Amino acid sequence: MILHDYYRSSAAYRVRIALELKGLEVEHRPVHLLRGGGEQFTAAYLAKNPQALVPTLELDDGVMLTQSLAIIEYLESLRPTPRLIPQDSILAAKTRAVALVIACDTHPLTNLRVGGYLASELKASPDSIEAWRRFWILEGLQAVEKLIAPTPFCFSAEPTLADLCLIPQLFSARRFAAPLDHLPRILSVEAACLELEAFKRAHPARQADAE
């Protein structure tokens, strides 16, 4: 399998953690989102992913899977252990809900393409775009703080899909200087995750395309 990846993409980072936890090996193929106007807009990449977003998981038979959470659910069926979605249906719903607070209501508002539109179409200043990003990141994280029950991971003694989404979002939060001190439960989950080799190996700074 080939993961079309970008070191700093928080959606790709989620998938990298899942692959590491499950011990699945893939070839990482970087798609540089800024170089040359954005490698995600080449015809070759658009044929793989019509959204021009990363990640894309290319299977050995050429099938292309897009959307990080759909890819992680696929990996869960491909290699069910360790479980990333709890077996209990209520706990699974709470786990997926936290993942979706981040993947739907937080990250897409703050990514590169939205910042580009705010600047070019709405003439938003760099400062107001930074403030926009911090605002939506904190909206999302403050909701997550209320939804999780750290033990020490978001919902259990092992990391789940919720943790896989939370850690990359915290990486972005720090990039955009969002204050996190008032989120003690989230910070305790982060400390637990960052102890694990899988999370360390998936970190943006450890990727071959990191700058």
Add this chain to the structure above:
Amino acid sequence: MILHDYYRSSAAYRVRIALELKGLEVEHRPVHLLRGGGEQFTAAYLAKNPQALVPTLELDDGVMLTQSLAIIEYLESLRPTPRLIPQDSILAAKTRAVALVIACDTHPLTNLRVGGYLASELKASPDSIEAWRRFWILEGLQAVEKLIAPTPFCFSAEPTLADLCLIPQLFSARRFAAPLDHLPRILSVEAACLELEAFKRAHPARQADAE
């Protein structure tokens, strides 16, 4: 079960279709997102849903489930038939990917709270907010057009999670006057869905709180 709902919310509309297809009865309790500054901001509702968003599914034992896609996956485990996520893992991944194109990368950019921020903080004009909504809706739908394989529903002979997300997004697209004529596959899926009683009964205009 109680569904905390708003007739025009496309996230709530997805859950209503799932409930109808599965023949699950719930009490609908409207949360008016505009009246009195927004009923979603009352302390009573925030205790159910810290994001101040709809829908919330309140279970009989008082457990609160949030995030429409997490709720639908829960309903899938509660009543597995008819299946909304295909059994085949590749088809499941493609189905979830289309759902997420809409639920992550389209709808959250165009909803009420984001429009509010654009107006109040970035001083965007009503026209530029409408243009913003149309832009992101078309970005999402144009990707969906390439990802689906209508037969006659998005991926199969029966509706799946992808169809449940697509139909409410099309309702919003029309509210915001996004042109859809260049999306023939999507329009053919829509025609197939709108034949079904479950989709008719879940439509915003058919809800008790419709205005």
